[in-house]
Amino acid sequence: MYQVLYRKWRPRCFADVAGQEHITSTLANEIMSGKVSHAYLFTGSRGTGKTTCAKIFAKAVNCLHPVDGNPCNECEVCRGIDDGTILDVIELDAASNNGVDNIRDIIEESNFTPVNARYRVYIIDEVHMLSTGAFNALLKTLEEPPEHVKFVLATTEVHKIPSTILSRCQRFDFHRITPEAIAKRVMYVAGQENISLEEDAALLIARIADGALRDALSLLDRCSGSGETITPDVVSSAAGLAQKGYLFSLVDAVRERNVSDAFDLINTLHNNSCDMERLCTELLNHFRNLMIIKTVKNPESLIICVDDDMKQYKEQAEKFSLQSILYCLGIIESGLIALKNSINKRIETEMTVVRLCSPELSEDNSALIQRIERLEEMMKNGVKIEAAPVPKKVVQKEEKEEAPLPPPPPEAQPEEPRTAPTQSNDSSVDMPFTSWGDVIQEIQQTDRPLTGILTGSSAFIRGDHLLIKCDNPTFPQFIKTGIHAAALREAVTKVTGRKYRLGIYRSPDNSQKARDPLAELINKINN
Numbered sequence: 001m002y003q004v005l006y007r008k009w010r011p012r013c014f015a016d017v018a019g020q021e022h023i024t025s026t027l028a029n030e031i032m033s034g035k036v037s038h039a040y041l042f043t044g045s046r047g048t049g050k051t052t053c054a055k056i057f058a059k060a061v062n063c064l065h066p067v068d069g070n071p072c073n074e075c076e077v078c079r080g081i082d083d084g085t086i087l088d089v090i091e092l093d094a095a096s097n098n099g100v101d102n103i104r105d106i107i108e109e110s111n112f113t114p115v116n117a118r119y120r121v122y123i124i125d126e127v128h129m130l131s132t133g134a135f136n137a138l139l140k141t142l143e144e145p146p147e148h149v150k151f152v153l154a155t156t157e158v159h160k161i162p163s164t165i166l167s168r169c170q171r172f173d174f175h176r177i178t179p180e181a182i183a184k185r186v187m188y189v190a191g192q193e194n195i196s197l198e199e200d201a202a203l204l205i206a207r208i209a210d211g212a213l214r215d216a217l218s219l220l221d222r223c224s225g226s227g228e229t230i231t232p233d234v235v236s237s238a239a240g241l242a243q244k245g246y247l248f249s250l251v252d253a254v255r256e257r258n259v260s261d262a263f264d265l266i267n268t269l270h271n272n273s274c275d276m277e278r279l280c281t282e283l284l285n286h287f288r289n290l291m292i293i294k295t296v297k298n299p300e301s302l303i304i305c306v307d308d309d310m311k312q313y314k315e316q317a318e319k320f321s322l323q324s325i326l327y328c329l330g331i332i333e334s335g336l337i338a339l340k341n342s343i344n345k346r347i348e349t350e351m352t353v354v355r356l357c358s359p360e361l362s363e364d365n366s367a368l369i370q371r372i373e374r375l376e377e378m379m380k381n382g383v384k385i386e387a388a389p390v391p392k393k394v395v396q397k398e399e400k401e402e403a404p405l406p407p408p409p410p411e412a413q414p415e416e417p418r419t420a421p422t423q424s425n426d427s428s429v430d431m432p433f434t435s436w437g438d439v440i441q442e443i444q445q446t447d448r449p450l451t452g453i454l455t456g457s458s459a460f461i462r463g464d465h466l467l468i469k470c471d472n473p474t475f476p477q478f479i480k481t482g483i484h485a486a487a488l489r490e491a492v493t494k495v496t497g498r499k500y501r502l503g504i505y506r507s508p509d510n511s512q513k514a515r516d517p518l519a520e521l522i523n524k525i526n527n
């Protein structure tokens with residue numbers, strides 16, 4: 001029967017546990033010198049060796065011929081514990097046995113001496129899941145267990161453990177395992193399994209696993225399915241990552257502010273079933289690497305990648321200023337946060353890319369600095385800037401004009417009032433539209449992505465126009481799409497019982513912002 005790699009290759013002695021030497025050496029020493037505590041608490045993130053070390057510990061304290069504090073794995077006790085015929089090592093999953101009764105059973109049972117082994121060892125996994133009552137029931141026994149009882153509690157969430165429990169245990173914090181240590185172990189397992197694995201691919205696996213060896217071995221499992229040599233590309237596609245080349249191109253597109261190239265790339269990746277959240281994480285990591293190259297003398301120690309990639313990173317970093325890298329990191333980070341709750345991950349990703357390409361949409365300082373930098377660069381390249389012409393009067397009129405939507409589909413047209421919006425230039429008739437919330441609720445039924453875009457929006461009535469005020473920069477583009485416009489139109493009609501002409505509201509203030517002097521200057525340079 002096939003056993004998944006991470007279970008098959010669970011270390012059986014402390015020496016095989018990767019990256020936790022500070023724990024394994026202490027445990028082995030304690031066992032060798034016979035100074036074993038009665039209760040341990042193993043904490044740390046998932047897949048870092050907590051359960052593994054608890055199992056090794058349970059065998060080592062009972063082993064008939066321990067070797068330097070390690071179990072021999074050969075004596076009858078070691079074998080009995082391994083194959084489950086010796087019942088003195090008890091693993092309890094607190095996630096499914098979290099009640100007072102479960103703990104009372106343990107306490108009662110712990111009064112009996114072990115049958116075949118020296119110690120009865122209780123491994124309570126996910127211990128943070130115990131109920132308050134169960135924790136209290138455990139306190140007394142944990143403080144003074146019978147001579148022949150040892151406890152090992154394990155958890156990923158130490159902050160949920162009551163301090164009364166914490167103070168009764170010797171605590172060990174398991175670290176995230178370094179990429180080098182993970183890569184080494186993954187290479188070792190691959191070697192034992194006759195899986196052909198390139199070193200770069202092992203490093204990539206290690207990076208994706210983010211400190212967890214279980215994740216790394218699962219990924220190796222997934223990659224090894226085809227039986228072919230595992231290259232970084234195989235790892236990328238098994239993990240749903242964008243391949244490096246795509247990332248470099250995407251970042252180039254951002255650098256050139258080429259939204260349409262960036263969208264094409266996202267489209268290709270999306271069609272190749274690349275996970276959008278992963279893509280943003282990778283993009284974040286990419287900019288992080290650029291940041292490190294910009295700021296650190298020897299970036300090689302902080303960036304895990306092959307030489308070719310490092311060369312390419314360095315070339316790309318040259319083209320960015322540190323300021324703009326920081327700006328991009330900030331945008332991607334907030335994009336990632338929004339992505340977690342987003343209904344449509346692709347749209348959210350596209351919105352992030354639009355923001356990356358268009359710092360003029362943002363008003364914070366880093367965006368402004370970005371734009372000034374671009375200006376300086378253009379001037380350096382010899383572009384002439386002419387004196388600003390006197391603003392024309394016409395602008396005044398533009399200020400209050402609404403941008404009309406594309407015409408409704410032909411069948412809807414007869415119902416639309418065809419009169420010209422005569423009042424639309426008269427701001428005095430802008431009335432807040434109080435049923436906008438109801439409209440959004442309607443839209444939620446028919447067009448969820450649009451609901452997301454409309455978050456925080458409001459609307460005004462101006463004559464027979466309903467004007468929508470939405471700060472989301474993608475809104476105008478979005479609403480030009482037939483289905484979204486139709487959904488909006490339908491919802492408005494349903495709520496109000498009449499047909500309004502729809503438009504985008506620009507308050508006098510906003511249009512002021514739209515006529516940003518910096519934007520005009522840049523425009524001028526471009527022309």
Ligand SMILES: Nc1ncnc2c1ncn2[C@@H]1O[C@H](COP(=O)(O)OP(=O)(O)OP(=O)(O)O)[C@@H](O)[C@H]1O
Pocket residue numbers: 005006007008009010011016017018019020044045046047048049050051052053154155156177185212213214215217
């Ligand atoms: N430090 C490590 N050295 C070698 N292998 C490891 C290590 N940590 C985890 N593994 C591998 O991952 C598998 C799972 O590890 P383990 O069950 O010990 O993780 P854990 O820390 O208890 O995780 P969780 O918090 O999810 O329970 C092991 O079977 C082993 O293959």
Ligand SMILES: [Mg+2]
Pocket residue numbers: 050051052125154
């Ligand atoms: Mg565990």
Ligand SMILES: [Zn+2]
Pocket residue numbers: 062063064065066071072073074075076077078079
């Ligand atoms: Zn043994």
